[in-house]
Amino acid sequence: MVKTAKLALEDGTILEGEGFGAEGIKTGEIVFSTAMCGYVEALTDPSFTGQILMSTYPLEGNYGVSKDWYQSDDIKAEAYVVREVCDEPCHPKSEQTLSEFLADNDVPGISGIDTRLITLKIREVGSMKAAVANCDISDDELLKITREQTPLEDLKLVERITVKEPKVLVERKDINVAVLDCGVKKNILDNLVDRDLGVTIMPASSSAEDILALDVDGVLVSSGPGNPHNVDGIQDTIKELSTKMPIAGICLGQQIIALTFGADVYKMKFGHRGSNQPVKDLESGQVYMTSQNHSFSIDPETIDETDLEITQINLNDGSPEAIVHKELPISCIQYHPEAGPGPHDTQEFFDKFVDTMRNY
Numbered sequence: 001m002v003k004t005a006k007l008a009l010e011d012g013t014i015l016e017g018e019g020f021g022a023e024g025i026k027t028g029e030i031v032f033s034t035a036m037c038g039y040v041e042a043l044t045d046p047s048f049t050g051q052i053l054m055s056t057y058p059l060e061g062n063y064g065v066s067k068d069w070y071q072s073d074d075i076k077a078e079a080y081v082v083r084e085v086c087d088e089p090c091h092p093k094s095e096q097t098l099s100e101f102l103a104d105n106d107v108p109g110i111s112g113i114d115t116r117l118i119t120l121k122i123r124e125v126g127s128m129k130a131a132v133a134n135c136d137i138s139d140d141e142l143l144k145i146t147r148e149q150t151p152l153e154d155l156k157l158v159e160r161i162t163v164k165e166p167k168v169l170v171e172r173k174d175i176n177v178a179v180l181d182c183g184v185k186k187n188i189l190d191n192l193v194d195r196d197l198g199v200t201i202m203p204a205s206s207s208a209e210d211i212l213a214l215d216v217d218g219v220l221v222s223s224g225p226g227n228p229h230n231v232d233g234i235q236d237t238i239k240e241l242s243t244k245m246p247i248a249g250i251c252l253g254q255q256i257i258a259l260t261f262g263a264d265v266y267k268m269k270f271g272h273r274g275s276n277q278p279v280k281d282l283e284s285g286q287v288y289m290t291s292q293n294h295s296f297s298i299d300p301e302t303i304d305e306t307d308l309e310i311t312q313i314n315l316n317d318g319s320p321e322a323i324v325h326k327e328l329p330i331s332c333i334q335y336h337p338e339a340g341p342g343p344h345d346t347q348e349f350f351d352k353f354v355d356t357m358r359n360y
Contacts, residue, residue: 003134005110007081008146010129013121017112019134020085021102027145028052028078029152030130031295032119034274039080039098040069041339043107046076046183047251047293049157049225052130054081056119061086064094065101071185075105076161076225079132081118085111108134126269127152127295152295153267157226158182158252162204166214173198175357176216180204182231182252183224187338191350192220205233208240218246218357221253223336228255228265228296235260246329246356248349254332255296258323261330262306264299268319271295278315279335279346281322287315288346291339298323298334329356 005019009030030052033042039060042053060082080102087097102109110132122128131146162181169189176198179189184201192199200214204224211219219241221234231252238247238260249257255265272292279288298320303310312322312333322333331353337346 005134008131008142014139017110020099021109022106023135025133026079027131027149043075043077044071046161047225048077052079053077058083061098063091064089065096066093075107080109082111083115108132122270153227156230158204158231167201169199178216178219180221182222184222191338208237221249223251242328248353249332258298264302279321281312290335292335
């Protein structure tokens with residue numbers, strides 16, 4: 001028997017569909033991703049903490065689930081909304097169905113939803129509070145739960161997912177890097193390991209003294225979820241380290257570094273999520289196709305009074321995609337060079353960071 005599930009939005013919209021995954025109710029900010037594949041990577045991406053993920057591609061689950069594709073230890077998205085879910089996957093690496101994957105991680109899913117309708121609504125009014133109920137509940141009660149949840153921008157999500165103590169991923173090498181874990185993805189760490197670096201993962205709350213005690217050659221401020229204003233103490237750490245070693249930032253890391261040096265960051269209407277976002281390098285004129293997942297962006301009007309410079313922009317809306325410091329060895333990007341949406345040309349970000357650490 002098919003279980004009826006519900007999706008509620010804070011504007012009063014309630015849609016019925018078919019439940020899959022775990023039973024229960026989960027709340028979060030609903031966002032959409034336009035990627036045609038990569039649902040395992042997206043669901044396990046720490047950047048989706050606090051959010052209900054909706055895929056615009058109409059069929060999900062068709063190639064199953066493999067641990068090789070995880071970007072963290074488990075699912076980080078609060079719930080999953082799809083048009084159609086496939087329960088008979090076909091892939092040589094598949095270990096379980098998408099529904100089984102969600103059930104094992106206590107994450108409810110809902111299918112049979114008009115995802116195009118919801119996407120158009122989000123594009124019109126912006127990301128909204130939402131709830132998915134894969135259980136019996138009245139419309140009024142579900143809508144009450146939806147509206148009373150804390151807004152995403154007020155949550156301290158990095159505290160929820162950062163490592164609690166230092167973790168040595170790779171013992172010391174000729175070049176060593178500390179990763180300030182704001183919600184780092186496995187593929188970021190893999191890219192560092194592949195470049196023969198010693199890698200230590202540090203809590204986002206680590207002090208400059210904690211980092212200096214490691215005797216590393218540089219610091220990477222990772223991607224992660226939520227509001228960059230709500231990551232306590234990290235700006236002081238970055239400021240103190242900025243004159244002592246190279247620093248790089250990815251996604252949330254870029255936003256935090258921008259705040260550290262006087263720029264401002266705002267919450268976007270519905271953010272960028274997908275695997276085909278065009279980014280232009282302002283110096284070379286080269287255009288990259290990039291994977292993205294962020295709700296916040298640097299306000300370009302606040303850059304001029306700082307020592308930061310915008311070096312890349314998004315060709316869809318002109319938002320800043322990369323910045324550098326004019327005097328210090330600091331470089332950042334807003335997109336995800338580790339994701340590899342097809343072309344791998346943006347992975348040069350890691351090569352440039354390694355060269356900077358080696359030559360500093």
